[in-house]
Amino acid sequence: MSQPAAPRSTPPIGITAVGAYAPDKIVTNEDFAARLDTNDEWIVSHTGIRERRFVSEGEYSSVLGVRAVQNLLERFPDALEGVDAVVCATATPDALFPSTAALIAGQLGLRGAAAFDVSAACSGFVYGCSVAHGLILAGAATKVLMIGADTLSRVVDQDDRGTAILFGDGAGAVVIGEVPPGYGFESFVLGADGSGADSLYIRCMATQLPSGLQMGEFTGMNGREVFKFAVRVMVDSGKAAMHKAGLSASDVDWLIPHQANIRIIQPACDRLGIPLSKTVVNLERYGNTSAGSVPLALAEAVQDGRIKDGQQVLMVAFGGGLSWGAGTFKWYDSTKHQAARSVPAEVTA
Structure with missing residues (x-):
């Protein structure tokens, strides 16, 4: 009779690298004031926002995600070594399928890594970190590239004062894997x-x-x-x-x-x-x-x-x-x- 497998040890799991990217195009409150019934003072006092970034033609969530990873690699050059899963939290995917995570993985050369999206809107990054943590605990992955990326300027009515002033585009990326005890x-x-x-x-x-x-x-x-x-x-x-x-x-x-x-x-x-x-x-x-x-x-x-x-x-x-x-x-x-x-x-x- 075979013996049951010994329980798998679960080392601490955490974020080991981080990067971010925001598009170059800056949209200020004055830009909205020029065409909507609002002004900079009102927007700042009611939201705290002074400016936001919008994508340009040809920039989509996968592009922002890749650039966030490239920023991550500037400080953590070896961070992608051993990555075997890619998770992307996004409410604005490039396509319903393939997943934005798969598109990002393909551009980064991560062939063979599992790749899928998480849809939880603005909560998506926290959800995604939890998912990545669970993948590693379950033994389904050893190191996960986790991205949060959205291009909300493409799905917000820019003539609606109630929403246009609030949203911008941007992405962040982290690598999640084993860390030393205490972290x-x-x-x-x-x-x-x-x-x-x-x-x-x-x-x-x-x-x-x-x-x-x-x-x-x-x-x-x-x-x-x-x-x-x-x-x-x-x-x-x-x-x-x-x-x-x-x-x-x-x-x-x-x-x-x-x-x-x-x-x-x-x-x-x-x-x-x-x-x-x-x-x-x-x-x-x-x-x-x-x-x-x-x-x-x-x-x-x-x-x-x-x-x-x-x-x-x-x-x-x-x-x-x-x-x-x-x-x-x-x-x-x-x-x-x-x-x-x-x-x-x-x-x-």
Whole structure:
């Protein structure tokens, strides 16, 4: 009689490399004021956004994703070695199939790697990190390239003042794999409430939602309902993720929230007990980039040195679905550890 297989060890799993990309085209509040009934002061006071990036002709989500990975490789040149799965979180895929993840993998030369998309709108990056974590835990992958990329400027009515001013295009990319003890992911909290679908949606195949709501050509949003939902779920999911990880608000070095609106971020920070000074906010320059939002902010804070090796990070997001997600991890600065390993023994003695 055969013996059962020994349980597989599960080493810590975390983010080992990060990069981001935003298109070159800058669209300012003045650009909207020139043709819509609005102005820079109103937009900044109501959203915190001063400018955003829009894709140009020929730039799609896969292009942004590839460029985010190229930015990642500038600092982490060996990061793609051993990658055997590619996951892309996007609400604006290049095509229904092939997946945007497969298109990105093909352009990066990752032949044979599993590749698929995750659709959870602005919560997509947190969902994707959880999926990548699970793939590795299950033994289905050993190293995952995870991308969040969206081109919302293509699906938003640029003549609708209520939505046009909010959204921009961007992408972020991370590599997820084994990290040393004491680092990596500690908890995830994911959820969705499909009964709120009428409040935030992008039409694809159907012309109406199950509720009977007729969907137009562009993104639909009930701003008041989304606001109330967003503050509540960002706080609830953030607290739940901290609780699962055995953390309190004082343990968190950095909060990375979905960059939707400063009027959502500020009350969420207050209720989480995390000051704005410990919160990564860059929406004034990028607006809401959906699945690109959290990784763009993460990459920026890592690259400018705010997030340091061993620091505790909480990420929280919400989006269409209606969906939400939160996760905690300790940042592993692989460049710092690689440099330490490369120093001759006599120097470190």
